[in-house]
Amino acid sequence: MRFDVLTLFPDIFAGYLGQSLLNKAIDRDLVHVDVYDMRNWSTDKHQKVDDRPYGGGPGMVLCVKPVVESVEDIQKAGPAPGRVVMLTPQGRKLNQKVIEELAQEERLLLLCGRYEGFDQRVTDILQPDEISIGDFILNGGEVAAMVLIDSVIRLVPGVLGDETSAVDDSFSEGNRHLEFAQYTRPREFRGHVVPDVLLGGNHEEIARWRREQSYLKTRERRSDLLDD
Numbered sequence: 001m002r003f004d005v006l007t008l009f010p011d012i013f014a015g016y017l018g019q020s021l022l023n024k025a026i027d028r029d030l031v032h033v034d035v036y037d038m039r040n041w042s043t044d045k046h047q048k049v050d051d052r053p054y055g056g057g058p059g060m061v062l063c064v065k066p067v068v069e070s071v072e073d074i075q076k077a078g079p080a081p082g083r084v085v086m087l088t089p090q091g092r093k094l095n096q097k098v099i100e101e102l103a104q105e106e107r108l109l110l111l112c113g114r115y116e117g118f119d120q121r122v123t124d125i126l127q128p129d130e131i132s133i134g135d136f137i138l139n140g141g142e143v144a145a146m147v148l149i150d151s152v153i154r155l156v157p158g159v160l161g162d163e164t165s166a167v168d169d170s171f172s173e174g175n176r177h178l179e180f181a182q183y184t185r186p187r188e189f190r191g192h193v194v195p196d197v198l199l200g201g202n203h204e205e206i207a208r209w210r211r212e213q214s215y216l217k218t219r220e221r222r223s224d225l226l227d228d
């Protein structure tokens with residue numbers, strides 16, 4: 001799976017791309033991430049890509065020309081144009097269903113905004129899939145892009161050591177509930193003990209207990225998921 005990220009702050013991604021799961025996936029050629037600096041498409045001598053909003057008001061707006069031209073150039077530098085995703089608080093909300101849909105793509109081109117966001121004509125011309133990571137305002141789209149990459153790569157075959165761990169995850173396709181409680185050693189800590197059923201070795205009973213726990217936890221914390 002290939003990601004192309006367009007940003008004004010490419011260095012933000014350096015540490016993240018070097019972290020364990022993603023780093024390993026990149027090394028094994030399962031995932032490919034290219035990060036591009038939007039300023040490289042500026043024709044201004046100070047490499048400006050933003051300007052004051054027409055009609056007045058605070059802040060700056062990202063200009064249509066460098067954004068549209070950079071996307072077109074990046075699309076050409078690859079086997080397929082891919083799906084263009086704009087990170088914006090005004091987009092459809094990201095959830096596991098959307099992540100599963102995006103994971104079907106071979107290539108995602110992620111547009112990270114800054115300041116007051118993009119000139120409307122970027123959206124009109126590129127018709128991106130507009131995605132929000134929640135009803136709050138970030139300073140820029142970079143953290144949102146990392147959230148998206150991080151959750152999509154879990155579904156790329158071969159990235160997780162054990163593919164079934166994504167199947168049981170909360171909200172996942174086969175589950176749509178919150179995951180059951182997990183325990184590891186020691187068996188007892190400060191009087192808190194591991195439930196007996198998990199120690200008995202009866203896989204059917206364990207599966208039944210986990211399904212029940214998953215249902216009860218979802219009912220208590222996220223009954224909206226059961227309504228769905």
Ligand SMILES: C[S@@+](CC[C@H](N)C(=O)[O-])C[C@H]1O[C@@H](n2cnc3c(N)ncnc32)[C@H](O)[C@@H]1O
Pocket residue numbers: 087088089090111112113114115116117118131132133134135136137138139140141142144
């Ligand atoms: C300060 S925000 C601009 C917000 C814009 N003025 C508005 O009210 O919709 C700058 C950039 O951060 C990113 N961003 C902020 N909040 C986000 C969210 N909840 N989800 C995805 N991206 C977000 C977008 O790329 C946006 O262009």
